[in-house]
Amino acid sequence: MTDQTLRTLQAALVDRDRLQSQATSQRVFRTPSDDPAASATALGLHGEQARVAQYARNVSDGMAWVTTADTALGSAIDLLNRARDLTAQGANSGALSQAARDSIAAELESIGASLLAQANTTVLGRSVFAGTSDAGRAFEAGTYTFNGTAGSSVDRRINDNETVRVDVDGSQAFGAGAASIFAVLGDIATELRAGAEIGPRLADIDARLTSMIEARGATGAQQAQLERASSQNLSASIDLEARRADVEDVDSLEVLVRLQSAELVFQSALQVTARSLQTNLLEFLR
Numbered sequence: 001m002t003d004q005t006l007r008t009l010q011a012a013l014v015d016r017d018r019l020q021s022q023a024t025s026q027r028v029f030r031t032p033s034d035d036p037a038a039s040a041t042a043l044g045l046h047g048e049q050a051r052v053a054q055y056a057r058n059v060s061d062g063m064a065w066v067t068t069a070d071t072a073l074g075s076a077i078d079l080l081n082r083a084r085d086l087t088a089q090g091a092n093s094g095a096l097s098q099a100a101r102d103s104i105a106a107e108l109e110s111i112g113a114s115l116l117a118q119a120n121t122t123v124l125g126r127s128v129f130a131g132t133s134d135a136g137r138a139f140e141a142g143t144y145t146f147n148g149t150a151g152s153s154v155d156r157r158i159n160d161n162e163t164v165r166v167d168v169d170g171s172q173a174f175g176a177g178a179a180s181i182f183a184v185l186g187d188i189a190t191e192l193r194a195g196a197e198i199g200p201r202l203a204d205i206d207a208r209l210t211s212m213i214e215a216r217g218a219t220g221a222q223q224a225q226l227e228r229a230s231s232q233n234l235s236a237s238i239d240l241e242a243r244r245a246d247v248e249d250v251d252s253l254e255v256l257v258r259l260q261s262a263e264l265v266f267q268s269a270l271q272v273t274a275r276s277l278q279t280n281l282l283e284f285l286r
Contacts, residue, residue, distance in 0.1 A: 027248055038247050045244045052236050055158055059230045062156035065166035066223045069128040072121040073173065073216040079118070080212065083111045083185055084205045090192050091199035098195070105189035112185035116141060119174045119182075126154075129170030138170040144183050146176035158229035164222055173215040174208070181208040 032039035090096065090104045120137040121128055130138035131152035138147055154167040174181050188201050 042244065042247050045240055045247065049237070049240050049244065052233055052240060056230070056233045056237070058156040059158050059226050059233060062158070062164055062166040063223070063226050063230070065123050065128055065154065065156075066219050066226060068121055068123050069166075069168045070216060070219040070223065072118045072128065073168070073212055073219065076115055076118045076174075077209065077212050077216065079111050079115050080181065080205065080209050083108055084202065084209065086111075087188055087198055087202055087205060090188070091197070091202065101192045101195070105192040108185045108189045108192070112182045112189075115174070115185070116144075116182050119170055127170075128167050129173065131167055131169065139174070139176070139180070139182070144177055144180040146171045146180075158226065159232065162225075162229065164225050164229070166222060166226075168215050168219060173212050175211075181205075184208065 086104050086108055090101055096104075116139060119129055119139050122136065125136060127133065127136065127138045127147075130146075130148035132154060133148050133152070135147035139145065140147065148170055153165045153169075155163045156166050157163045170176075175184075177183065184201070184204050188198050191198050191201070
């Protein structure tokens, strides 16, 4: 009777300790051995959560690249439209004095410098127009050499099956070397000062303007894809957290009720045991 009673008391004490641990930690189990099946499920869910969190960071980083490139291209398009207007104005050579042509040439050179600055836009020290190059800038001043790697792209994985390109090929958007928009505007300025006819140069500006508009359209599509991925990742994250809570977290109210019940049972068992196993020296000697 004594051994059986002690075993019963010990089992009640263990149950009370388990409930006490659940109430303080708000977790169903402390170690994998408490519930191997639930532990395996929880481990898998934690892995899924880590993967979704990484995708969310990739989306955030990719959005920074795409937004920066889009802003730079928007500014470049505005600048180039202004350059086109100036070129059209300068093409009317019969109505302009040399001083007016020189003034237009100076503004075109200023626009060229501003365009170069936009083309060398960076995110955390990486150029958004030079692909995987680590040169720090997409174009060299003066020569307008393109520092990007041909055919390279900066990609971000946004889920198990999709990657998104987050950079823009600067050589396609702005041109490179003597064919770059920077060189073209410099040549137009030189021709204006020399009194040459610059009307045909409008076609060169229009071609480069088309390339920039196409590049900006591509960044818009990339941005929309990233926004969809962000929404999907958020939904997946919420679902995974709910599933994890079902496996790991306890119902606080339920645990408190069960803990109080276990405490009452244990105290009652102690009192019953104290009365039923009273021994004296005579019974012991028997």
